Amino acid sequence: DAGVTQSPTHLIKTRGQQVTLRCSPKSGHDTVSWYQQALGQGPQFIFQYYEEEERQRGNFPDRFSGHQFPNYSSELNVNALLLGDSALYLCASSRGRKEKLFFGSGTQLSVL
Amino acid sequence: GESVGLHLPTLSVQEGDNSIINCAYSNSASDYFIWYKQESGKGPQFIIDIRSNMDKRQGQRVTVLLNKTVKHLSLQIAATQPGDSAVYFCAETPNDYKLSFGAGTTVTVRA
Numbered sequence: 152d153a154g155v156t157q158s159p160t161h162l163i164k165t166r167g168q169q170v171t172l173r174c175s176p177k178s179g180h181d182t183v184s185w186y187q188q189a190l191g192q193g194p195q196f197i198f199q200y201y202e203e204e205e206r207q208r209g210n211f212p213d214r215f216s217g218h219q220f221p222n223y224s225s226e227l228n229v230n231a232l233l234l235g236d237s238a239l240y241l242c243a244s245s246r247g248r249k250e251k252l253f254f255g256s257g258t259q260l261s262v263l
Numbered sequence: 264g265e266s267v268g269l270h271l272p273t274l275s276v277q278e279g280d281n282s283i284i285n286c287a288y289s290n291s292a293s294d295y296f297i298w299y300k301q302e303s304g305k306g307p308q309f310i311i312d313i314r315s316n317m318d319k320r321q322g323q324r325v326t327v328l329l330n331k332t333v334k335h336l337s338l339q340i341a342a343t344q345p346g347d348s349a350v351y352f353c354a355e356t357p358n359d360y361k362l363s364f365g366a367g368t369t370v371t372v373r374a
Binding site for chain 1: 297299305306307309361362363367
């Protein structure tokens with residue numbers, strides 16, 4: 152049984168560009184949450200998707216957007232990249248909105 | 264703002280000894296608490312959780328203690344092993360939807 156898978160594992164972009172990160176949830180899970188983890192910090196909640204809609208959002212600007220597909224996979228989009236967007240982006244899935252989260256290994260984004 | 268923090272950023276422990284990792288939280292509305300372990304290059308891995316209607320919960324070699332009076336959470340690891348070396352995060356949420364993580368404690372196990 153595959154766990155949460157994220158792609159790509161590493162990504163390098165330049166300021167002003169746009170990026171799309173992808174996540175496939177664990178089998179049987181229908182809820183996907185995204186977190187940003189800066190170096191040396193704990194993960195920060197970006198948003199949660201359930202039934203293809205954004206249900207909860209953390210303190211992130213509108214440059215951060217997402218999508219959930221009918222097969223429960225999800226994308227995180229970041230527009231107009233800033234140097235400060237460099238971080239590890241983690242996807243977590245759960246069976247329902249209030250259940251235990253399982254995290255993927257993340258996408259390491261570097262903005263130059 | 265509300266946040267979850269850890270008392271010590273690093274902890275060095277002798278192999279075979281017990282480890283205690285502490286965490287203070289400030290959101291009195293939080294009712295669900297989780298400990299995660301994160302190894303280098305990996306995402307956080309669930310260790311154990313506890314709800315606010317409990318003050319202690321035990322797993323395999325781990326115990327979580329919750330003191331709601333002083334808003335304190337701790338993780339005890341029995342007979343610490345080299346594989347326990349990692350960064351440990353406590354997380355809390357008032358609604359089970361959005362987890363707030365602390366900055367983490369780096370545990371190093373000495374042989």
